[in-house]
Amino acid sequence: MNTTATLPKKILIVEDNRTQAEYLRYILAKEGYDISLASNGVEALTLISQEQPDLILTDVLMPEMDGYTLCTAIKTNPVIAEIPVILVTNLYDPIDVIKGLAAGADNFIIKPFDPSGINRRIVSTYLTRRDTDPGNCSLPLDVSFAGESHQIAANRRQVLNILLSTYEIAVKNYSELQETHDQLNYLNEELRNTIQELQKSNNDLIFENSERKKVETALAGANNKLQLMATITRHDLLNQLTSLQGYLELAYSDREVNPENAWTFVRKAMKIVGQTVETVRFTDEYQHIGIKSPVWQDIQELVENSMRHTSLNQIRMENTIPHGIRIFADPLIEKVFANLIHNSVKYGTKSTLIRFSIEKRDNSFSLFCEDDGVGIPSDEKEKIFTFQYGKNTGLGLFLSREILSITGITISEIGTPGVGARFEICCPVEVIIMDSKGIDPSSAENISSPSP
Known part of the structure; x- marks a missing residue:
């Protein structure tokens, strides 16, 4: 950092949030500034009376004394009025700008702030504050906004600095909004593609489930068919084999004493064999039903x-x-x-x-x-x-x-x-x-x- 006498050295940070205060201290300490901290406006005025800083960064919303009141107290005190005051705010509403101008603020830093831009804002504010304003008018300007009247005593350079800062913020926000819009369009397109893929996957699943149900139905039918075949063929084969065994035993017993009767039993046994063959042939035909798709x-x-x-x-x-x-x-x-x-x-x-x-x-x-x-x-x-x-x-x-x-x-x-x-x-x-x-x-x- 340039360490010439034209740049600030001592900076007072007024912030009731300890985490935010320490974060700002860390950022500015790396730039070589001498940092002191105050948790509200009352404490800040006490520190200023003891040792004047080169520049003040103050939060707007604080207990006991807010940033606007602190800025007004500084700018209305001839002894410390020349100390540049930068308001650290969310800047949600145009009234924030009006209040800042009415309080005599020299510039704004918007939360959440960009660490790389804080030092640039501090240097530009400090340098332009020390420049003279040949057209400066000390008479306050009455401004009516949102049903309220405000007196703005800021000189033209302060007004210009704040308006430029506000414009810069608006442009930055618009750029971020445009980038977000583009990202949303991209994400929306990705979401649309994802939805289409999900719909296709869902249709595929519906088709697969339908096919699976057909297969399950076919398997259930085939299983029932096989159970039926097993039941009827087992019963019939047992009866046929029992009859076959009986006829063969009768034929064997009569083979010598009554050969003609024995051959009658053999012929009946052969008939039973034929029925058994037909039963086996039936099982072969029956098991092929439903095996192939229609x-x-x-x-x-x-x-x-x-x-x-x-x-x-x-x-x-x-x-x-x-x-x-x-x-x-x-x-x-x-x-x-x-x-x-x-x-x-x-x-x-x-x-x-x-x-x-x-x-x-x-x-x-x-x-x-x-x-x-x-x-x-x-x-x-x-x-x-x-x-x-x-x-x-x-x-x-x-x-x-x-x-x-x-x-x-x-x-x-x-x-x-x-x-x-x-x-x-x-x-x-x-x-x-x-x-x-x-x-x-x-x-x-x-x-x-x-x-x-």
């Missing part, structure tokens, strides 16, 4: 492909389902159509025709497989889809209902006994797609309305 498949092609799994003999086949209508179902759905064809051939007795068709209803589609055979007795229309009934006539219909149920499709028998069997496969509208580009307009009429 897919969209063309219904006409499914019906056509299903005929390769069975022989029609002399029965005529009609497939009136147009090409381009797809169904969302388990990949094993082809077995459903194959089972329906097989049942008509095997159990229709007098069947000469098997016909597949489709009807559009209000909220669903119905697929039909019908024949002109002996039909299904009324008391057996639901039994034929059960596992226990299937053991006697094949397990195809039981498996068919299981396959279709994967995507909410149902199957029932609605034919007239003695006239023919008629199976209705009821499909919710969401599992059927009609591809207009794939449907031949001339065959579109095959999608009929419900029969009256």
